[in-house]
Amino acid sequence: MFSVEFRYRARKIYKSVKQIVELVSNVLLFLASFLAIILVIYRFGFDMPADYSHEIYYTYRAIIRLFVVLGLLRFLFNFRLLRAEKGFWIEVLVLLFLFALTLFSKHFDRPDFEETNPFLFKVERILTYAVVLLLSIIQLSKQIFVVLRSRVKAEVLFAASFLFIILLGAVLLRLPNATYEGISFMDALFTSTSAVCVTGLTVVDTGATFTLTGQVVLLMLIQVGGIGVMTFTSFFAMSFLSGTSFHDQFMMKNLLNEASLSDIFRTVVYIILTTFIIEGIGVYLVYMQVQDVAEIDNKLFFALFHGVSAFCNAGFSTLPGNLYDPLIRHLYGLQVILAFLIIFGGIGFPILFNYGRLLHYGIRNKIKCLLGMNYKVVHEPRIVSTTTRIVLPTTLILLVVGTALFWIFENHNVLDGMSFTGKFATSFMGAVTPRTAGFNNVDMSMLHVPTIFLTIVLMWIGAAPMSTGGGIKVTTFVIALKNIWANLAGNDRVVIAHRQLTRENVNRAHSIIMLSILWIILAVFVIVILEPKATLTQAVFEVVSALGTVGLTLNLTPHLCVASKMTIALTMFVGRVGLITLLACFIRHQEVKLYTYPDETVIV
Structure with a gap:
């Protein structure tokens, strides 16, 4: 019907229009x-x-209307490419939600709507702010992935992301609206570092310094820092960004410690x-535990803040005395709940997923056997990884030994006068919280020296790798012991x-x-010089x-x-990012040498 030249020119014009639309849209x-x-920031941060x-508003x-229009244009020009992406249906659902929110916006604009439906009015306002903010973060995540396309070292990107947040x-x-009476930049920087x-x-x-707005900011910093900045940005970007390169995926594979490139999106x-x-x-x-505590006004936010923390x-708390505050000091059920949340957060995502896979494997084959039909039972050897075989027994030993020693050392001190349940809950929390959690359910200054030493050892060992916790990690500790x-x-050979x-x-x-030992020596040396009144302990x-x-x-x-605050803040940053990661940012990796020098023995 049309000549070859006409179709060629039409395709050329279409490509030009597509490029212009994409550029303008971006x-x-x-x-x-x-x-x-x-x-x-202006809406909630200032009066x-x-x-x-x-x-x-x-x-x-x-x-939102702009997002809808640009989203439809993107579907119009790139439908085939988008259809092949893993995040296609997520983007479709988001677009439909935005479209519905736009259609019903006139209904929310009625003069009497706020008076007749106050709850729906608040929900609509919250959704509008939340959706736009979420989509804005997604767009910025795309920009971060553009940076990923350049040859930036994964260690540099990881450290820089934490520093930026x-x-x-x-x-x-x-x-102004984040605090009641203002705060110095140094205190704000220290608090932000501690949260991230x-x-x-x-x-x-x-609780006394930060308003509800400030506490929400703290909560967001804790959440982003806990899961990891790169996990959040990679989730958003890989869900909505088309055409991620092999280099992008390979870098995310290293950051997430994932064995297969095809499993990165699913893992995130x-x-x-x-x-x-x-x-x-x-x-x-x-929330159920604090129902009877009348002095806690906003119980839902209290539960949200402490659950995420x-x-x-x-280890952040909105109460002045943390978990030792008189309001919740005797809520032993609350302490146990928080202790298990700490354990789940510190045990590491790979271990949780490993046992999830084992459970799925067992249930699937069990159902096939019960059906008695011609189903093939799939055999997968060694589902439980070596990392899991190290982390779980070591974690159990540290918790049991830590609880027992805390009970023994403090039975006639901070545990004196408590019931059996109280002593167990307090001792259990005393063994759990040093493993990178930070909640204190006792007066730390009243602890005996052996308990303080026990706490230092548990803090140094820390939690599992790829978790929300810190420390040198239990796998590092076990590998070193096995090597000795x-x-x-x-x-x-080291066999586990x-x-x-x-x-x-x-x-x-x-x-x-x-x-870690070298950094501890250096930081302690700086602190004892800057703080002459502080004891070595x-x-x-x-x-x-x-x-x-x-x-x-x-x-x-x-x-x-x-x-001293700067020294401790830098130590927190080093502990979260890792000294090896930081040093790798400045040290160039050497190529593998195809030769070796003669062996020599040095007296050790």
């Missing part, structure tokens, strides 16, 4: 996303007239869903669960231990607590000078 989306974030808040409505958090915590690095060390009273989605499911259950249980191993045993036995560990694995474990305790991202304190941190 620019508009970036500007709209940036404007949305600035407006939400303003009521007319201004209405104008911001209607601006958000306009941004820390600085942004410090700015947000200094907003899920440590829990504070230089101000969280599982991490997000698992986190929110466990936190949701924890929030509900905490516990799972992310942050192998040397004593004259064995040149009938698997031989690579020399690289063993060397990395010893490097982590050595670097206090200095060691604070530094190990910061490096292990724990958050427990012997009441030294609130009284530190500015230089």
